[in-house]
Amino acid sequence: MDFSQLTRLSSKQFNQQKNLIRAVLAGKTIACPTCGKQLKLAQVTDGLSIRCDKGCTDILLDAEQK
Secondary structure: OOOOHHHHHHHHHHHHHHHHHHHHOOOOOOOOOOOOEEEEEEEHHHHHHHHOOOOEEEEEEOOOOO
16 A cells, blocks of 8 residues: 555645635635535534535534633
């Protein structure tokens, strides 16, 4: 198994998700990569989440609360 290829793919996916989170938090209109619905910031019991209405994208944000 080529771990360098796996590392590159993982790094690429991490950076794509990080950029998506930044764009949504900046107030930009971003479409879900799976269904095309708009991604929205939502409050959930565990904190904040970026999700689409269909639920195919659901990113739980890990943030420290003061």
